[in-house]
Amino acid sequence: MTQADKEQSQGKPGDRRLGSRLAHRLLRQFFLFMGAVWLALFATYDWLMSLLVQLPLPPSILVPTFVVLILLVVLGVQSLWSMLRQGDVISGASSMLSYFSEQLKSYVAAIQVVETALDERQPLYGILTGHLQRTNMQTEEAVTALISKLDEMHGEVKKFAGTMGEHTASTDQLAEESNRKAEANRQAVDNVSSLIEKQNRQMMENREKVLAVMERATALEGSLALIQTVSGQTNLLALNASIEAARAGEHGRGFAVVADEVRKLSQQSEEAASRISGEIGLMVETIKSQFKAELDDAGSEEEKVVLDRVAEQLSHLGQGYMSLIDQHHELVGEMKGLSLRFNEQVVDALSEVQFQDIVRQQLEQVIDGLERLARSDRAVVDLLDNPEQEPEASLHIHLAEYQQGYVMQSQRQVHNAALGQGTEKKNKKDQTSDAGQQERPATSAGTPPSIELF
């Protein structure tokens, strides 16, 4: 058997047309055999039948015996020729069958390897399912938390809108009251204005009067000075007259008496002038003080009424402004509080979106698992194509190697849970705390705290 024949008969490893080649070979062999039989039948019929007739055989089995002999001879010759040429009794078909059998054995071995690999990958399906369920749960929790934050923010806005509405109503009411009081305020201001005008007028009139009295008094002062001068002169004259009377002696005695009386009169005139001057001064002071009292008395009653009214209006006005200021302060306080609460809620909402990074890493691990499965599938196909070759390393899923890609405690927990390692109760507890992610102390189980300063 040549190498070409071997290749042709056996085909290349994994040749899918091996069966058809075998059938073709067998069919060709069959037709050659039949042709040889027919040829031998026609060629040896007369000679062989003449020999068979001589044998003690019944005539009815002569022809079948002849045919069987021919068949056996042709088969023997063909087998001998095939053995000599190809080392095979049926022209290479038997070696093909042998090879086919070997191939089947390789396939069976490969299928056993594949079966093992498929068994090995079964846990990975569970792990991937666990990761996806975990991712789904985490996404749902994060989105729920975000919605909750948005609801809280909406509640705050709604509450603030209500507060604003209340403030608007109060402000409107205050404005209405202010409008209503505005007329009264204007009236009060007019009254004050009239009062001031009236008082000014009265003051001007009184001033004129006082000035006139003062002028008269001043004029009287001048007249009194004249009287005092005349009195002084008279006194001097009386003194001279007394001297002249003394000089005249007895004749002047009577004149001296007159002169003395004139001097006394002069002194009395001076005293009278002084007294009148004092009285005038007193009178001026009295007028001044009376004018002042009169002025005070005249305005006080009316002024009091007007000013009381003005004070009342101002008090109302002040109260209005105070309540407006209070409302303003309250509103500012509300806004400040809302701003702080909003800030906190936005910060919380921003923190919640970190779940995306966690979900991304979980999905990356799932993708890694799916890629391993895809590589394993390719290795299965290659192995079935070439069952005699060594299977590729990627055929087998090594969970320990896959686990090395984990970056989160929750991934390890899901992995262990899928493999039935560790208690489910513990995993559930840890998953919950992982999702909530509160700062937690190191546990006795050795779980490190989520926040640690070195």
Add this chain to the structure above:
Amino acid sequence: MKKVMIVDDSPTILMSVSGVLERHNLEPATAKDAEEAVSLLEAGLKPDLIISDLNMPGMNGIEFVKKVRGMTGLRFTPVLMLTTESQQAKRDEARQAGATGWLVKPVQGEQLMQVIRKVLPGV
């Protein structure tokens, strides 16, 4: 205003942490990987604090910390690791590399600020 550098390959984390910092009057500077962060630092950026991820494509967080500790003026700058990894072995590695602290994602905004206040007094 104190400056904080955030290094993470997740745009969501960069936005999230930046948002929290801005609302507490801190100035964030972001880098999408350790290489970009190193470039920024070499270009003269002087952050008061660095917050870095651990698992990043290219240079990882621990290598980044080692690199930072070797740079002039950054030897004592606090570096916080913000990561999904919670293994003690990785923490020990980060501590030895010169990291200041370890935070496992997700971290609430107020928790992050409490840690920042501890390493950056006066914030």
